Amino acid sequence: MHTRAEIGYDSKIEGDIVHTRLDAAINWFRKYSMWPMPMGLACCAIELMAAGASRFDIARFGAEVMRFSPRQSDVMIVAGTVTYKMALAVRRIYDQMAEPKWVIAMGACASTGGMYRSYAVLQGVDRILPVDIYVAGCPPRPEALLDAFIKLQEKVSREPVQ
Amino acid sequence: MEFRGECTLKLADAERIAEICGFARKDMGFDYLVDISSVDNYGDDPRFTIVYHLYTHAQRCHLRIKTDVAEQKAEVPTVTDVWRTADWHEREIYDMMGIQFRGHPDLRRILMWEGYPYFPLRKDFPLAGKSSDVPEVAFTNTTPMMGGPFVTIAGGKDSIAREPRVRIPESDSISMTGRVERREDIKDAHGKAFGPGPIEKKP
Numbered sequence: 001m002h003t004r005a006e007i008g009y010d011s012k013i014e015g016d017i018v019h020t021r022l023d024a025a026i027n028w029f030r031k032y033s034m035w036p037m038p039m040g041l042a043c044c045a046i047e048l049m050a051a052g053a054s055r056f057d058i059a060r061f062g063a064e065v066m067r068f069s070p071r072q073s074d075v076m077i078v079a080g081t082v083t084y085k086m087a088l089a090v091r092r093i094y095d096q097m098a099e100p101k102w103v104i105a106m107g108a109c110a111s112t113g114g115m116y117r118s119y120a121v122l123q124g125v126d127r128i129l130p131v132d133i134y135v136a137g138c139p140p141r142p143e144a145l146l147d148a149f150i151k152l153q154e155k156v157s158r159e160p161v162q
Numbered sequence: 163m164e165f166r167g168e169c170t171l172k173l174a175d176a177e178r179i180a181e182i183c184g185f186a187r188k189d190m191g192f193d194y195l196v197d198i199s200s201v202d203n204y205g206d207d208p209r210f211t212i213v214y215h216l217y218t219h220a221q222r223c224h225l226r227i228k229t230d231v232a233e234q235k236a237e238v239p240t241v242t243d244v245w246r247t248a249d250w251h252e253r254e255i256y257d258m259m260g261i262q263f264r265g266h267p268d269l270r271r272i273l274m275w276e277g278y279p280y281f282p283l284r285k286d287f288p289l290a291g292k293s294s295d296v297p298e299v300a301f302t303n304t305t306p307m308m309g310g311p312f313v314t315i316a317g318g319k320d321s322i323a324r325e326p327r328v329r330i331p332e333s334d335s336i337s338m339t340g341r342v343e344r345r346e347d348i349k350d351a352h353g354k355a356f357g358p359g360p361i362e363k364k365p
Contacts, residue, residue, distance in 0.1 A: 084302045120273075
């Protein structure tokens, strides 16, 4: 049990009641149950599936619910090359996600266009979406994606609640 | 013409390609169209060349048929009624080069989107692309090339910096061929005037 100033908890004395601040509690709930919307476009999607499988379990972080429905998800993981043809569809799905929402740009192609400096590839999904975490790699190892997930959780825990 | 044991036919008249392909299929037995591809001879008079690769399963034999297409009248009869698979190959050639196929059942762009104004694989189309905008469908921008295309020369400073354990031929005890070229500009990288791997000619 980690001790933090917001969550001053002593299990012997207080039992099942935790005293904390509101934004710490809300961020705690949000970050430990981040449901991803996997925008799996290319090879990075295979590593995303590997991260969701049993060896590199993403369910440890509460993110095994990879429903392909934007209305029910918190974080969009853009895994793969975003072509110009697909860009408007990605943007439309991002707009359908409910607040609060975050974006992880997984891999070189989603971050910057990767090795495809050409007429048909969008040079980074951050040209159409606000990205929170970029993951380097081609493809990134599942552990790298989980590291990015942990960093996103830390980012979420720092967010102030309106 | 024979080339490396493969047979290439060069047709003088692009208009008869459907007839020739029909003959190839029915009478010579080339039942499998492997590929149709197109070449942009930018600067030569018949600007485009279309290449048909045929194969027969029965005799296990390949055949290549080439035709030239001029730029002004970039139109060729389709071979879709000979092999159904030519449908998408011809759509791709139309999309990338702009050659029309007369009699095609559904000639529209297959890789790029409707309304994209250019033909990307022509030689006068830049590698970085051009900006375009079809509202509600797609947009494109030119890619920042930053001095690319990114060519790495074996043994150059950047490859040594990127991969410190890159192989040096001398210490690998691989015998050097006469192609080793002395280059002074990479001497400071690892103390030798030649690099590892295949040596590229200095441009």
